[in-house]
Amino acid sequence: MRVVFLGAAVVSAVAAALGLAAAAAPTRVERYRAGDLAELRRAAAGQPLAGLVADLGSTDRATALAAITALPAHPDAPHALAALATVAARWDRSVAAPAAAAALAIARQLDGDRAIRDELDDEALADDAAAWTALADRADRWSDVRAAAVTIALALTAARVATADTAPDIDAARARFYTDDDPEVRLAALEATPAPAPDAAMAAVIARATDDGDAAVRLVALQVVCAGDAPRGLRALGDAGRAALYAVTTAADASRPGALLDAAR
Numbered sequence: 617m618r619v620v621f622l623g624a625a626v627v628s629a630v631a632a633a634l635g636l637a638a639a640a641a642p643t644r645v646e647r648y649r650a651g652d653l654a655e656l657r658r659a660a661a662g663q664p665l666a667g668l669v670a671d672l673g674s675t676d677r678a679t680a681l682a683a684i685t686a687l688p689a690h691p692d693a694p695h696a697l698a699a700l701a702t703v704a705a706r707w708d709r710s711v712a713a714p715a716a717a718a719a720l721a722i723a724r725q726l727d728g729d730r731a732i733r734d735e736l737d738d739e740a741l742a743d744d745a746a747a748w749t750a751l752a753d754r755a756d757r758w759s760d761v762r763a764a765a766v767t768i769a770l771a772l773t774a775a776r777v778a779t780a781d782t783a784p785d786i787d788a789a790r791a792r793f794y795t796d797d798d799p800e801v802r803l804a805a806l807e808a809t810p811a812p813a814p815d816a817a818m819a820a821v822i823a824r825a826t827d828d829g830d831a832a833v834r835l836v837a838l839q840v841v842c843a844g845d846a847p848r849g850l851r852a853l854g855d856a857g858r859a860a861l862y863a864v865t866t867a868a869d870a871s872r873p874g875a876l877l878d879a880a881r
Contacts, residue, residue, distance in 0.1 A: 644671070648682035660686030669699045677711060684714045688721040694736060694744075697722060697768070701747040704761050705754070712757070716764035719748070723771040728778025738779040745772035745784075752793065752801065759800040766793050766804035787816040794820050799830035806836045811843035818852055825853065826860045835864045 647656040660668060660683075668690065671683035680703065687696050700722075703715035731741065751757060752765035770789055777783045793805035806824060813821045818841070825837035838861050842849030850858060 644682040644686060645676075645678050648678060648685060653685055656682065657686050657689035661689045661691065663690075665690055665692045665695060669696050672696075672699050672703050672715070680711050681714060684711070684718045687718050688725075693722045694726055694730075694734070695740075697744045697772070698740075698747050701744070701751055701765075704765065705751050705757065707757075709758055709761075712761050716761040716768075719768050720764045723768040726771060726775050728775050731775045731779050736775075736779065738776060738781075741772055741776050741779060742784075745769050745776065745789075748772065749789075755797060759798050762798060763800040763804040766801055767808055770805070770808045787814060791817060791820050794824055799828075799833050802828070802830070802833050803836055806833065806840055809840050811840045812845040812849055813840045822853060822857055826856050831864065834860060838864055 642650070642652070642655075644656060644660060647653070647659070668683045668687055671679050674680045674683075684700070684703070687693050687700070690696070697719055700715045700719040704712050704719065706712045706715075730736075748765045748769035752762050752769055754762065770786070773784050773786050773789045777786070790805050790809055793801050796802050796805075802824065806821065809817055809821065821837050821840050825834055825841055828834050828837065838853075838857075841853060841857070842861070850861075853861060
């Protein structure tokens with residue numbers, strides 16, 4: 617067998633070439649601009665969370681959006697929820713809406729089991745829930761951002777049932793949004809309400825079912841009242857509620873077929 621020894625100059629040249637190849641790896645922003653989002657998320661999942669969070673505050677929109685896009689794939693993503701709330705509170709919808717959507721994707725993967733498994737601090741979860749609740753309360757922000765903020769705040773509050781010494785009142789957390797001026801916010805709160813509605817929430821939900829000025833809100837409220845236990849729901853609705861149920865089902869709002877089907881049943 618012939619053994620070939622490479623000279624020092626050749627070894628140095630090979631090492632330099634490898635170094636140049638490594639240096640040429642696309643950055644997060646380059647991957648974002650190229651639309652290579654799967655690789656963007658894969659690479660970012662193995663990077664320090666602090667770098668992604670720092671990029672959220674960048675004045676360069678592409679840098680911020682690359683970090684927003686990558687964050688839901690990061691294993692420590694729940695720790696970025698407060699930073700995402702700050703971005704989602706901006707008036708610039710081009711970053712606020714994606715930040716809210718990213719936070720919503722993170723919150724939907726968060727429950728009491730994960731909070732315990734990942735040893736998430738309850739005070740941090742409470743602070744995050746307060747930040748998103750504050751955003752949901754802001755009538756001067758975008759409707760879709762506020763609706764997402766409602767869902768995120770309620771998901772965090774629900775997760776805290778497993779981590780808090782005294783379980784938070786999830787019914788009260790939802791009820792504050794049932795009467796918001798924005799129908800998208802009311803819908804988000806109702807869609808986060810278990811069906812059939814808990815006893816503590818029943819009266820407030822029936823009020824939305826019978827008196828709300830938005831047809832979609834009435835439909836979802838009726839779904840929450842009746843789904844899962846129709847006899848109980850019909851008894852709770854009373855004559856006015858049953859009239860509202862009939863009116864909603866005959867109007868056939870196709871925008872929420874699942875809710876319409878539950879109400880019709």
